[in-house]
Amino acid sequence: MPTSIDVVFTPDLLPFSDLNGKTVVVADILRATTTITFAVANGATAITPVLTPEDAFRLAADLPNTLIGGERGGMKVEGFDLGNSPREYTQAVVSNRQIVLTTTNGTRTLQACRAAERVLVGSFFNLSAIVDQLAQVEGELVLACSGREGGFCMEDTVFAGACVAALEKIQLTDAAETAKILYQTHREDLFGMLRNCYHGQRLASIGLGEDLEFCAQIDLVDIVPHLIDGRIIV
Numbered sequence: 001m002p003t004s005i006d007v008v009f010t011p012d013l014l015p016f017s018d019l020n021g022k023t024v025v026v027a028d029i030l031r032a033t034t035t036i037t038f039a040v041a042n043g044a045t046a047i048t049p050v051l052t053p054e055d056a057f058r059l060a061a062d063l064p065n066t067l068i069g070g071e072r073g074g075m076k077v078e079g080f081d082l083g084n085s086p087r088e089y090t091q092a093v094v095s096n097r098q099i100v101l102t103t104t105n106g107t108r109t110l111q112a113c114r115a116a117e118r119v120l121v122g123s124f125f126n127l128s129a130i131v132d133q134l135a136q137v138e139g140e141l142v143l144a145c146s147g148r149e150g151g152f153c154m155e156d157t158v159f160a161g162a163c164v165a166a167l168e169k170i171q172l173t174d175a176a177e178t179a180k181i182l183y184q185t186h187r188e189d190l191f192g193m194l195r196n197c198y199h200g201q202r203l204a205s206i207g208l209g210e211d212l213e214f215c216a217q218i219d220l221v222d223i224v225p226h227l228i229d230g231r232i233i234v
Helices: 012-014 031-041 054-059 106-112 124-134 154-166 175-188 190-196 196-206 210-213
Strands: 002-008 023-025 046-049 064-071 098-102 118-122 140-143 227-228 231-233
Touching: 002 012, 002 154, 002 175, 012 106, 012 140, 023 106, 023 124, 023 154, 031 046, 031 098, 031 106, 031 118, 031 124, 031 154, 031 231, 046 106, 054 064, 054 098, 098 210, 106 140, 118 124, 124 154, 140 154, 154 175, 154 190, 190 196, 190 210
Parallel strands: 002 140, 023 118, 023 140, 046 098, 064 098
Antiparallel strands: 046 231, 118 227, 227 231
């Protein structure tokens, strides 16, 4: 079991955390880590997170059999093959394909955590699989929330709290304890939490409300994507 658990509420706080030697779980429930988890479960061979659309176009040009996915302002970037809705990343679309992905929040957090010993990708889709792996961690565990445009967001913190709640008798920071309490408040209605949170309301306002119920599903898949050498694989 981990010796301690911390939760980092936004990527802007990550520079204040020493990630060396630690296991980090990155969460961007709406929607990057949910999309990544679903894509890998549906047969995507690797996903490379990058910071900008320009980086995505440049990298994909050198990779065969590659799709470009992601968003800015919640909407698909012009010229991309896919947006950032997990519903787009079906087996028929992504099986045996590489994906280059850039999003407003999640891919930035993934990049910021590369100094960690291990970086895992978490979502409600693979909650139990994540918890099972975290129970085997020795050392310090950090749950990194992607937030929204540098600020706090409820949904990532609730997911972090779900992980904390499932791992008993471990030293918690105040941030981890706070995330646990927030999860316990919303655990009976995750879809309602996603509907009511700021980011969920924003997605609904631009016609992406169907993503909220989709992203609220628990244990849809039994995989844990890992970020290794800049690429996300199982």
